[in-house]
Amino acid sequence: MKTLAILVGGGPAPGINAVIAAATIEARNHGLRVLGCYDGFEWLMQGDTTRVQELEIAEVSRIHFEGGSILRTSRANPARSREALETVAETLRRLGVSYLLTIGGDDTAFAVSRLAGALDGGLGVAHVPKTIDNDLPLPQEVVTFGYMTAVNLGKDLVKNLMQDAATTERWFFVTVMGRRAGHLALGIGGSAGATLTIIGEEFPEPRIPLQTLVDILEGAIIKRRAHGREQGVALLAEGLSEKLDPAALGAVEQDSYGNVRLSELELSRLLKERVSASLRARGIDVTIVAKDLGYELRCAPPGAYDIQYCRSLGYWATRFLLDGGTGAMVTIQGGKLIPVPFAEMLDPETGRVRVRYVAVRSESYQTMLAYMIRLKPEDFDDPVALRALARAGNLGEAEFVRRFGPLVGRP
16 A cells, blocks of 8 residues: 655644645545654654554544644754755655655755655655745745735734724834745735834845834834824834844844744844834833734634635645656646646755745835835925924934935935
């Protein structure tokens, strides 16, 4: 009997169980044994063949409604050494695995691409792209699974924060998950109508001065004050931290893939302290609350879109393997199965999986930007508006232009 092994790597995302269920059902219907490997690559890297569960149709047929992962997940990285890859390959052989289906984001995709090389065609390998960050190398119109559910839930949470801000007249600085790309922050901010959203893609330079982010946020607060409002919600893409000067952030831990643990950087708290101090120095007292948003989204039950999307991915990933396919990320584009070979996913310069960034020149981004409350060039061109802004910031007009003009190309 041939065997399909399924494992999950990286952070959770709504819809994982729907992929597991669909893949299991399709494989069992074709007479395959299905093994669920617990905790990603962790136990396979140790040569442990006991941390697996045989999956049957009856036990997975309704799990597509559930959040989280029945197989759990981990960030264990078999690509860290040749020995680790060989151990995983040998463990899969001892389990009698014929096909391997992995579910994960860019780090898991990179690891499985290396593993496919180590297996040298010994078994079929397919990867299902999963991340609420929506940053895997797919066409702009093709979202990664879990993203839509995360945006919808995040929208409701930010809407509640906006109501709290209006009720108590305070600001919230909210850091939103998204290590390299700002899709999640922008999607939540746009759908909730947040006051403003700042993403790393706005800044083409490799490093962002911390003071630039302080000035953007302070400028937004001043503009709101000029409009007679003392409250707002600013969303900050987590990946902004990776573009800041490391000296401003201090020492932080890294995971097994070498990624900085961004959740420990407390970006929103750092910016809250800097902005509050700057405003207070000019006699402006603003209450700012720092929050992080991300862990609340990852294990949410998937919405209708992600359930159906993930069931399609699980079904077609299994069909791809059973039909002799291997070495590819399985995607659904325009309603069709489109396998993306691992080699096409990798950046030739870095050797890592390419990142899909927010297209800041697109009409969709420009629409969201137009509705944000932040300093814009026209604020400096209108003498009446400029006077009101300077007064709201307790600054002279010339001083206001010197401080904030560079944000919008006004030296």
